[in-house]
Amino acid sequence: MPVDPHISEAIGRPDLIRLDDGVVCLRFETMKVVSALAAVRHLLSTGAVRPGDTLLDSSSGIYAHALALACHRYGLRCHIVGSTTVDRTLRAQLRILGARLEQMEPTPDLKLDQRRRVARIREILAEHPEYHWMRQYHDDIHCLGYRAVADRVHESCGGRPLTLVGGVGSGASTAGLARRLRERTSGVRLVGVQPFGSVTFGAEQVPDPEIIIAGIGSSIPFGNVDHTLYDTVHWVGFTAARAGSVALLRDHAVFAGLSTGAAHLAARWERGLAPDRTVVFIAPDTGHRYVDAVFADAPIGDPSFADADADPVPPPAYAPHEAAGPDDLVMPWTRLEWNRACAPPEGDGTAERHLATASRPL
Known part of the structure; x- marks a missing residue:
């Protein structure tokens, strides 16, 4: 073995x-450890990121843990904008793994929680253009x-x-x-x-x-x-x-x-x-x-x-x-x-893909 x-x-x-x-x-x-590891390996192999760089993303929980583990594995820093649903167990793991977690305030509306996280990502990128946004929702390297x-x-x-x-x-x-x-x-x-x-x-x-x-x-x-x-x-x-x-x-x-x-x-x-x-x-x-x-x-x-x-x-x-x-x-x-139909109106991701591209660090 x-x-x-x-x-x-x-x-x-x-x-x-x-x-x-x-x-x-x-x-x-x-599960998302599989995608995070492969994505980080790809970014390192292509020179898009280097050891010591900071990787940034939003997560409701599972991806936060996965990205923190991938960063720990390859010597990168990790910054997570977390959902209000991130629990105490995961917060403790992220802290000890060295990941920085910004958790949204409690809200009865998870839609608002998700939109707040996207807005905060944009603010962080404006403050730290050197960070690499992993864009788990937009980048097919995942x-x-x-x-x-x-x-x-x-x-x-x-x-x-x-x-x-x-x-x-x-x-x-x-x-x-x-x-x-x-x-x-x-x-x-x-x-x-x-x-x-x-x-x-x-x-x-x-x-x-x-x-x-x-x-x-x-x-x-x-x-x-x-x-x-x-x-x-x-x-x-x-x-x-x-x-x-x-x-x-x-x-x-x-x-x-x-x-x-x-x-x-x-x-x-x-x-x-x-x-x-x-x-x-x-x-x-x-x-x-x-x-x-x-x-x-x-x-x-x-x-x-x-x-x-x-x-x-x-x-x-x-x-x-x-x-x-x-x-x-x-x-x-x-x-x-569904019969392999195209996206429904308002569901094609155009606006979010534009956000991802416009906010991507060079």
């Missing part, structure tokens, strides 16, 4: 776990690290047609995996998972008052999201995603976050619609951040999701509404055949 030169290499290495015949969980401890992961998925799950299910978020993980898988084999379907209220696929008109899965959606357009990659989109609300997370732990002993619960729910449904396909869903992080909100008081015998030995399709209480279009979304779960 090879010895890793740094903990980030081990943390970024995913596990492939077969849950049932045809359903596989691609489980990460911290897709690079997922190519090797896709190769492993292909080698481990080859044989049957493949469906990949994952939270969309910044767009990097699903894009990096899907593009590489489609290079290796034909017939790969990509299913994106979104929270209600996200603008990415035009769901901002349906807010979820209990949303705490902002990491898979956005209140602003992201330039890295290539809408034409996605065959299907699932919007999953908090209550449905929670049921998916609880079922994953109860039935398969996989302790993962709320976005994983949403992807698990969608993956089960897609598997039921196409039994001839292998469905791989992405679990981007562990469930530790969600203990109080999701797991602590969850009923063990939650009937809202099928048991492992039963029909893998969730019961009617959590069957998705099949939408005719983005204007036909219904809580707590809606499915839409």
Whole structure:
């Protein structure tokens, strides 16, 4: 067994776990370590940054940890503008790793939180033009690290047609995996998972008052999201995603976050619609951040999701509404055949790509 030169290499290495015949969980401890490491290596190899430089970005949590680890690995400084949702555990790790964290003040509106972070990034770049903005939402170098992961998925799950299910978020993980898988084999379907209220696929008109899965959606357009990659989109609300997370732990002993619960729910449904396909869903992080909100008081015998030995399709209480279009979304779960269409109006990322380009340090 090879010895890793740094903990980030081990943390970024995913596990492939077969849950049932045809359903596989691609489980990460911290997924964005994969993209941060590859992005930083690329920047160093091209001379865009040098050891000792400061890397700057905004994060709701997972990417902050990933970038701090990458900077620790390669001798760079790290400055994070963090969401109000960054918890005490992560704050302690960032501080000891040497990363500087500016955390937004608490707000009941995560959309406001996200916009505040973008505004603060612009202020910091004006004060420190020598900083390098990582632009995780805009720069496709964050897709690079997922190519090797896709190769492993292909080698481990080859044989049957493949469906990949994952939270969309910044767009990097699903894009990096899907593009590489489609290079290796034909017939790969990509299913994106979104929270209600996200603008990415035009769901901002349906807010979820209990949303705490902002990491898979956005209140602003992201330039890295290539809408034409996605065959299907699932919007999953908090209550449905929670049921998916609880079922994953109860039935398969996989302790993962709320976005994983949403992807698990969608993956089960897609598997039921196409039994001839292998469905791989992405679990981007562990469930530790969600203990109080999701797991602590969850009923063990939650009937809202099928048991492992039963029909893998969730019961009617959590069957998705099949939408005719983005204007036909219904809580707590809606499915839409996207058919690799272009971005919806106001969701093409043009404004944010302009911001990224205009604010990029030379």
